[in-house]
Amino acid sequence: MPRTALSFIALLLTLTGSLAPVAATGDAAAAPELVIFNWEDYLSPRVIQAFEAESGARVRQVYFETDDARDQAMAGADGAGFDLLLVDNTTLAAYRKRGWLSELPAAAVPNRRYLDPRWATAYPESRDLAVPYLWGTMGIAYRRDLVGRDLDSWLDLLRPAPTLRGRILMVADHFDLFAVALQALGFSMNSTDDTQIAAAADLLKAQRPAVLRYGALATDAHSELLTGQVAAAVTYNGDAAALRRHNAQVVYVIPREGGALWLDFLAIAAHAQHPALATAFLDFINRPEVAARNAQDLAYATANLAAERLLPAQMRHDPVIYPDAGTLRRCESYTRLPASATAARQQAYAALMHGD
Numbered sequence: 001m002p003r004t005a006l007s008f009i010a011l012l013l014t015l016t017g018s019l020a021p022v023a024a025t026g027d028a029a030a031a032p033e034l035v036i037f038n039w040e041d042y043l044s045p046r047v048i049q050a051f052e053a054e055s056g057a058r059v060r061q062v063y064f065e066t067d068d069a070r071d072q073a074m075a076g077a078d079g080a081g082f083d084l085l086l087v088d089n090t091t092l093a094a095y096r097k098r099g100w101l102s103e104l105p106a107a108a109v110p111n112r113r114y115l116d117p118r119w120a121t122a123y124p125e126s127r128d129l130a131v132p133y134l135w136g137t138m139g140i141a142y143r144r145d146l147v148g149r150d151l152d153s154w155l156d157l158l159r160p161a162p163t164l165r166g167r168i169l170m171v172a173d174h175f176d177l178f179a180v181a182l183q184a185l186g187f188s189m190n191s192t193d194d195t196q197i198a199a200a201a202d203l204l205k206a207q208r209p210a211v212l213r214y215g216a217l218a219t220d221a222h223s224e225l226l227t228g229q230v231a232a233a234v235t236y237n238g239d240a241a242a243l244r245r246h247n248a249q250v251v252y253v254i255p256r257e258g259g260a261l262w263l264d265f266l267a268i269a270a271h272a273q274h275p276a277l278a279t280a281f282l283d284f285i286n287r288p289e290v291a292a293r294n295a296q297d298l299a300y301a302t303a304n305l306a307a308e309r310l311l312p313a314q315m316r317h318d319p320v321i322y323p324d325a326g327t328l329r330r331c332e333s334y335t336r337l338p339a340s341a342t343a344a345r346q347q348a349y350a351a352l353m354h355g356d
Helices: 003-016 045-055 067-076 089-097 110-114 117-122 174-184 194-210 237-244 275-285 288-298 325-329 339-353
Strands: 033-038 058-063 084-088 131-143 168-170 211-214 232-236 250-253 259-268 331-333
Touching: 033 067, 033 275, 045 058, 045 275, 045 288, 067 084, 067 089, 067 174, 084 089, 084 275, 089 259, 110 275, 117 131, 131 237, 168 194, 174 194, 174 232, 174 259, 174 339, 194 211, 194 339, 232 237, 237 250, 259 275, 275 288, 325 331
Parallel strands: 033 058, 033 084, 168 211, 168 232, 259 331
Antiparallel strands: 084 259, 131 232, 131 250, 131 259
C-alpha cells in the first residue's frame, strides 16, 4: 500500500474514530464483502482503503458504463447481487416500484446532517430512500490545441467541421444522446414530443459517420482525449476536470443551447447481503473529511455541504466543478419521462446504433 494511503488512513482513524469491526482484519476469508454497483473511477481508492482498514470488510465494485447498461443488469438479476447502488433521481422511483431499493430512514445515517439541504428540497422523493452523493453537469470536453478554436455549441459536434470528423466521442445512452440533439435543436432535453424526437434522431443519424465511437470517455492516462485520437467528446464536468490535470489544453464548456444538471445518489439494494455494512459505509462516506477527500480525488462537486467547506479554495472556485449561477440557469435537470416517450427514444437509439 502506498505511503500516502497509509497516512490518509491513519489521519482518518485519528480524526473520526472507528467503526465496530465486523470481522478480524487479518482473516480475509472471514471478512464480509460489500459489493457496490458503480461507475468506474467514481469512488476514491483512498476512501475505500480507509473504510476497509476501519471496518475489517472488503469492498468490491462492479462497474457499468451507461445508465442503460445498469438498468439492464438490474433487470436481468431482478435487483440482486449488490449491496449499494449508484442511482440518479429519475431512477429512484422506478427502482422502488420494482422492489430493488431498501428503505433508508434518515436516522440510519446520522451524517446525513452534513448534506446540503437544497438537494433534499430539489428531490424530495429521495428522502428515506437514498443519500445524495456527487453532482455536476454534462457538456463538451475538447482539446483546444487539436481543435484550434473554442467550441460553444452542440452543433459543433453534431454538424462538425471537417477537421473534427472521425475524432468525436458521443455518449452511449439513449437519454443523454437524445438530450444533446434535442437541446441542439432548441428543444427541452426532457421532450416527449414525437416530432421533436424524430428530428433529433435525424440529426444524430446525419452525424453518425463523423463519430469515432459511442461510449464513456476514459479518465486515465490512456484516455483518447489525452492521446489525441479524440478531439472533442460529450462527457461530464468532473471527468473533464480530471483529464485537465494531465493536459491543460483540455477545455470543458456548457454549450450555449444548454446542458444537463444531474445528481447521483447511493442507495441500499433491497436484496443486499450486508445491509448493516452498507449503511455504515453511507455514514462513513458522509463524514465531512471523508466526503471532501473523495470529491477532491474525483474532481467532482460533493453534495455534502460540510465537506465542501473543507475543499481547497482552488477547487471550490473552479467553474468547471462548481458552475456559476448563470451557467446553471442554462442547464436542465433530468425528469422521468412517460413510458411512451422513453420507448420512442430507445427505439430511435437502437436504430442509430444498428445503422438503420
